[in-house]
Amino acid sequence: MPLAIYNTLTRRKEPFETIEPGKVRMYVCGITAYNYFHVGNARAFIIFDVVRRYLMWLGYQVRFVQNFTDIDDKILNRAVQEGTTMQAIAERYIEAYFEDSDRLNILRADVYPRATHTIDGIKRLIHELEQQGFAYASEGDVYYAVRQFADYGKLSGRKLDEMQAGASGRVEVEDESEKKKDLFDFALWKAAKPGEPAWESPWGEGRPGWHIECSAMVRQELGDSIDIHAGGMDLQFPHHENEIAQSEAVTHKPLARFWMHNGFVNMDGEKMSKSLGNFRLTRDLLKEYDPMAFRLFILQAHYRKPIDFTAEGLEAAANGWQTIKEGLLFESEFGAQLGWTSGESVGTKIETAIAQFKTAMDDDFNTSGALAVLFDLAKDLKRERNLLVHEGTTSIAPAELQHHWHTLAELADVLGLKAELTAEETTPGGLSDAEIETLLEERQTARKAKNFAEADRIRNLLQEQGITLIDQAGGTRWHRG
Ligand SMILES: [Zn+2]
Structure with a gap:
């Protein structure tokens, strides 16, 4: 059975087909650089790193783009608080992003476009939207006219009229409502406020809104239509809905064939949120837990389901990781003793394990099923390790055992699980x-x-x-x- 992916747009699993044979164009919404990223963000980055690695393992050539939002109210507020510049704040947290994501063994993207480096593309897109009647200028701002886009709401399944009925309290920015023609119109461009960074534009000095960045960056780096657009479930509405409205109004092509969204992280049974104060930064978590234990914790749940973040769950994942880690280190520990060679036979793998792994992953990335295969292989190696240490022999012939190890190493790599010797070692x-x-x-x-x-x-x-x-x-x- 070929790979099937749950597509948020169609609300069902669909066979994965690419626009161009053998090539995947993939875009994942990245961080807004005003703080270290939290464990909810980390879940998305780990999940979509696994999606990418798996597609590569299947033989696809994957072009992977992830952006940095380096202009935003949150960054500006932080800069004011600290008496520094927006750029200094953004640079600090972009650097921190790389440090933390490297520790989680997340592959680097092919390109990391930044909003402030994409201003021309953003202005061009807004201009086209304006020309085609999807955008209007209002007191130095430019807004997207959602009612002009017939498909608005197709991703999230929301209908504008139904939303309006219960919309009171959902309108966040009071001073914008005066300038908008419709409550649900959203800003593409914002007039400069005193002291804020600003760029020249046909609508006056200002800066881009958040949603338009991604539309412009996808277009610039990957083209009009891409294979996979991904992010956390919280981005489905309004962010991704707005991206579709912006891009498709201009290109008349689907922005993405597959829309993938991962589920929330709950903290001890409650949704993780800043207002509840149960917010965990990945950086803090990694002071307590091995990054690979955390990665394993994330992969034990299906990516679309919510995951409950508890100390017990993380401890269990840490134990599980220990088993896989020992399996992965088997070669450096015993390979020479068993006369393992790096010759041709190394390429031989345990076909049943490979097939089981593939069946699990092909079913919309069932990583917990895939992990079960890794645990089986790691347990084989653990048993043989005990025999070797206590009886000086193995029950599986050394060459065959090497195939077990090699299969484990290859499949662990697809999930991005990497065993490293500790610093002392x-x-x-x-x-x-x-x-x-x-x-x-x-x-x-x-x-x-x-x-x-x-x-x-x-x-x-x-x-x-x-x-x-x-x-x-x-x-x-x-x-x-
Ligand atoms: Zn985005």
Whole structure:
């Protein structure tokens, strides 16, 4: 069965087909750079990183774009609070974004467009909307006229008239209502306020609204129509609905074939929100938990369902990660001892595991089903590890066992789970080549005397210094790292 993806636009799972054979154009809405990103954002970034990795594993060439919103009221407020510039705030949190997402092993996007670098494209798009009767200027602002766009509401399934009935209290910006023709019209361009960064435009000095950025950046980096547009469920309305209205009014083409949205993160049973004060920043979380344990925690739930963030859940994920991590480190621990080669046979994989993994992932990215396959492989390796340590032998032939390990390593990589030796394990011990050779001779002597405990001790000692041993017929080779 081919890959099926739940499409928010059609509200059903559909077979995944790309506009251009073998190529995927994918856009994920990124951060507004005024703070460290929270665990809700992290969920989206991890999920869509897995989507991207899986498509790459299937053989697609994926062009992945994620933006930075570097102009926004929130950034401006923060700059005023701290007595600095909007640019300084944005730079700080963009840098922090890279630090935190690198720790989570999220692949870097092909391009990270920024709103302030896309001003020309934004102005061009607003101009086209105005020409075609979808936008109007009002006291230095420019608004999108939602009632001009017949399809407005098609993504979220909302109808303007129904929304209006219960709209009281939902209109956030009081001073805009005077300038708008309709309550649901939204700003494409905002007139400059004193002291704010501003750009020249046909409508006077000002700055772009939030929604128009993404429409302009998608168009600039990926073209009129893309394969996947993704983000958190909170972006479905109004942000993505507005993106569709802006882009499709001008291009008359679907902005995206597939719209993907991930579910919310709840904190101890309640929706995570700033007003409830139960907000967790990813950076703070990673002080307590291994980034891979957190990644595993996110992947244990289906991406469209809400996920309940609890200490117990994270502890369980940390235990699960330990099992997979040990499996992944099996090669560096025992590979040489088992005579594993890096030859052709390494390419052989456990076909049943691959097939199960693929079946799970093809079903709208059922990552918990995919993880079950990884756990099975990791448990095989754990059992063999115990046999090896206690009885000096394995029940699965070493070459076959290597296939288990290789399959685990490959599938873990598709989910972005990466085992790294801890800092102590990788710190260079300062052993000289001569010292290493001496230790190897001592180990050889111990082995000849069948003093395997001593031989293992030396081997472990070297391993702790980041030195890998490869036992061969003609003697032992070694390399650093
Ligand atoms: Zn966006």
